[in-house]
Amino acid sequence: MTELLSPGGSVEMVRAALAAGASSVYVGPRGWSRREAAYELSQDEVLEAIERAHDAGARLRVALNTDIDPADHGELMRKVERFAAAGIDGFIMKSPDAMREVHARFPEITIHASVACNIRDRLSMERAKAAGATQFVASTALSSFERIAALKQVADEVGIGVELLIHSNRCITGVGGCRLYEYFAPYFEEQVVHDTDGSCRVKLVGNPDKGGVCYRPCLGNHVPEIASRFPAKVLTYLERSNNEIYHLLEDVPHYIALGVTTLKIQGREYPAPLIAELTKTYRRLMDQTRDGVADIAGARAALDPVLAARDDYRSAKTRALHGRLAARMAEAGHRDTTDWDPNAEEARLLRAERAV
Numbered sequence: 322m323t324e325l326l327s328p329g330g331s332v333e334m335v336r337a338a339l340a341a342g343a344s345s346v347y348v349g350p351r352g353w354s355r356r357e358a359a360y361e362l363s364q365d366e367v368l369e370a371i372e373r374a375h376d377a378g379a380r381l382r383v384a385l386n387t388d389i390d391p392a393d394h395g396e397l398m399r400k401v402e403r404f405a406a407a408g409i410d411g412f413i414m415k416s417p418d419a420m421r422e423v424h425a426r427f428p429e430i431t432i433h434a435s436v437a438c439n440i441r442d443r444l445s446m447e448r449a450k451a452a453g454a455t456q457f458v459a460s461t462a463l464s465s466f467e468r469i470a471a472l473k474q475v476a477d478e479v480g481i482g483v484e485l486l487i488h489s490n491r492c493i494t495g496v497g498g499c500r501l502y503e504y505f506a507p508y509f510e511e512q513v514v515h516d517t518d519g520s521c522r523v524k525l526v527g528n529p530d531k532g533g534v535c536y537r538p539c540l541g542n543h544v545p546e547i548a549s550r551f552p553a554k555v556l557t558y559l560e561r562s563n564n565e566i567y568h569l570l571e572d573v574p575h576y577i578a579l580g581v582t583t584l585k586i587q588g589r590e591y592p593a594p595l596i597a598e599l600t601k602t603y604r605r606l607m608d609q610t611r612d613g614v615a616d617i618a619g620a621r622a623a624l625d626p627v628l629a630a631r632d633d634y635r636s637a638k639t640r641a642l643h644g645r646l647a648a649r650m651a652e653a654g655h656r657d658t659t660d661w662d663p664n665a666e667e668a669r670l671l672r673a674e675r676a677v
Contacts, residue, residue, distance in 0.1 A: 323577045323584055325607055326382065326484070327600045330360035330589030335370045337597035342604030345380040346370065347413060349589065350400060352514040352522025354384040355437060357534045360589040363517040364403065371407045380410035386435035387532040389419040396520060398422060403518070405430060415497070415530075417452040424453025431455050433583075436486060437497035437530070441472065446479045456482030456582045462495030466572050473579050482582030487569040488599060489587035490635075493539045493562055501539050502528055504550045508649040509533065527646070536646040537639050539564045546647045566635060570624055571617055573603065574610040591634060598627045 327338035329348040338346050348370055349361040362370060367383060374381040383404055389397055401412070401423055411431035414420045420432055434440060434449035434457035441460035449457050457476075463469050469485065476483045486496075493499040510526040512533065525531035541547035542559045551559070569576070576584065584607070586599050606620045 322611070323581055323607065324380070325600065325603055326583050326585040328586060328589040328591075328596055329362070329370060329381075330356070330591070330596075331593060332362065332366050332369065334589070334593040334596055335373060337593045338600050339374060339377040339379055341597045341600035342608075343379060343600050345382055345410065345583075346374055347382040347384055347585075349384040349386075350404075351516045352520075352524060352532060353387060353389075353397075353400070355386050355435075355529045355532060356384075356589050357526075358512065358514045358524060361514075364400070365517045367404065368407050371404070371409055374410075375408060382411040382413055382431075382433065383409055384413040384435070385419065385423075386413050386415045386437055388530045389414075389416040391418055394419065394422050396522075398426065399520075400518075401427070414454075417448065420449075420452040420454060428453075433458065433484060435497070436461060436489075439495045439497035441495070443475050443479060446476055446481050450479060450481045454481065456484050458484045458486060458585065460495040460498070461486055461489055461491045461567075462498060464491065464567075466575055469576070470579060473581065483579075484583035484585055485569065485576060485581055486587055487573065487576075487584045487603065488567075489585075490564055490566045492564050493559075499539065501551075501555070502535050504555075505536060505538055505547075505646060505650075508536075508646060508653055510649065527649075534642065536642050537564070538646070540639050541643045541646070544643050544647060546650050547643060566632065568624070568628070570603075570606070570620055573606055573620075574615045574617075577607065577610050588631075590638065591631060595627060595630055595634070599624075599631075602627065 324344035326345045326347055327343035329335035329346040335346050348367055349356050350367050351358055351361045351363055354361055371381045405427050412423055413433040413435050415435040415437045424432055432454045434454040436458035439460045440446055440457045459472055473483050505527055509528055512524040512526050513521055514524055515521045524533045526533035527536050529535045538547050539559055542556055588596055602620055602623045609615045
């Protein structure tokens with residue numbers, strides 16, 4: 322059976338997602354995931370979430386999907402061992418070396434290659450599998466059922482499961498494939514995050530690969546302070562590209578028929594009631610599909626008001642992030658200490674666009 326994986330950005334959200342019918346819930350331990358610390362759980366809360374999920378007959382996944390340096394593997398494995406002892410069902414990871422370390426120690430635990438791996442071809446699937454991943458999140462740059470079906474066929478040949486984000490944002494050239502945030506490296510903020518086990522970790526706000534929220538500069542080309550950092554060619558690229566938010570509701574029965582391993586809802590940063598409604602709608606549709614009576618029209622009617630609320634929340638969040646970035650830029654006096662090469666980035670973006 323295809324699992325429905327829902328976000329758990331708080332203990333309240335974990336409870337709400339489980340009550341709404343999630344097969345699995347994923348959480349981020351403090352300092353180790355691609356979200357703000359406000360949407361991560363302490364170690365004690367993760368352990369509580371594991372127990373709560375199992376009591377509900379569901380699974381709990383832990384996202385360790387930042388860039389993890391080899392120097393941090395000791396601290397990583399202390400976390401992993403504690404979660405494994407509590408019965409964790411899977412880890413969501415990005416760094417191949419960290420995946421290998423976890424898989425070597427706990428080969429029985431599922432490893433999801435994160436959406437940040439931006440996997441869209443055979444070679445990247447093979448690399449993820451070699452690192453210990455048992456399934457991967459398909460790149461959000463794949464925007465049609467036909468392309469995802471073709472990817473699933475290749476994954477079957479490689480012998481690795483396919484996970485789809487059915488409710489997320491595409492990001493420029495796919496989540497994990499964009500590095501436009503590097504234009505704003507002088508304005509990143511260090512954030513020290515403490516956990517209840519006594520450990521601490523530094524996030525870099527503005528750099529999602531280092532655990533900080535992205536300022537979403539791709540959506541800020543209308544903001545003069547943000548636009549001023551981009552070369553003209555990048556601004557032109559952004560005018561014809563879009564970090565759109567999307568959902569795959571209508572194709573859910575087709576993806577289940579394809580045999581995808583997991584359908585995943587993104588949104589640890591959203592309000593818990595919104596995630597509960599999303600989970601409930603997709604759960605109902607998946608159950609109907611299993612019973613041969615999928616009601617797409619009914620699911621659409623239930624989803625539309627939730628999508629409107631989600632879009633309003635995302636827009637407000639994006640405006641707040643742009644304001645935060647603009648304030649950082651003003652405070653720093655637009656200093657530029659980065660060695661970023663705009664010409665190289667423009668060329669990379671064009672190559673990525675052609676690949677998509």
